């Protein structure tokens with residue numbers, strides 16, 4: 103593995119599906135009822151009676167990233183690309199995640215680029231990797247490093263560049279209450295880390311023609 107990626111991300115943290123010790127659905131529903139009482143509302147009123155069930159189901163969906171292994175998604179590669187070995191960027195991958203501090207949404211976009219070394223991966227797999235990490239409790243820094251780390255490790259390209267821009271609802275809806283501020287993070291490995299011109303090329307291509315095709 104690339105030294106920077108290794109430092110940022112211990113291998114076991116993304117190669118394996120994280121160990122989970124899940125409670126029963128009944129236990130989760132009881133916990134949601136407690137939270138409903140914490141809001142000051144009445145969990146027994148008609149509109150809330152099925153809410154614990156719905157929240158339990160929604161949590162399984164929003165956090166299904168714990169049941170998936172991002173490395174598995176990158177397993178199938180293609181070599182027949184007419185000798186193409188230049189930059190591949192998947193830009194504007196929208197995601198929803200949750201911050202690990204407050205469990206409220208992080209809404210953003212990831213831009214992922216890599217310089218292939220003979221083999222390329224299906225483009226959708228890059229977006230799947232982003233989604234898997236997004237569907238876990240996150241910090242933006244960790245998510246950026248995790249995406250770069252697993253692509254570098256499994257695909258072994260000449261370099262990986264990941265940039266994430268996101269709005270943190272825990273800064274907008276509570277606390278400091280600053281709406282509209284975005285946080286930018288980036289991780290570069292291999293050629294991108296060693297060659298500033300490659301970083302500039304990545305950022306320029308990410309920024310070029312923003313607003314869609």
Ligand SMILES: Nc1nc2c(ncn2[C@@H]2O[C@H](COP(=O)(O)OP(=O)(O)OP(=O)(O)O)[C@@H](O)[C@H]2O)c(=O)[nH]1
Nearest residue numbers: 201202203204240241242243270272273276277278
């Ligand atoms: N570095 C980083 N910080 C984050 C991320 N998501 C949320 N935070 C911040 O995590 C910090 C948690 O700070 P704490 O002081 O422990 O918690 P808090 O009292 O709820 O903080 P406030 O939000 O300032 O009220 C806050 O500053 C959040 O804005 C993230 O992805 N990365």
Ligand SMILES: [Zn+2]
Nearest residue numbers: 201203204272
């Ligand atoms: Zn937070």
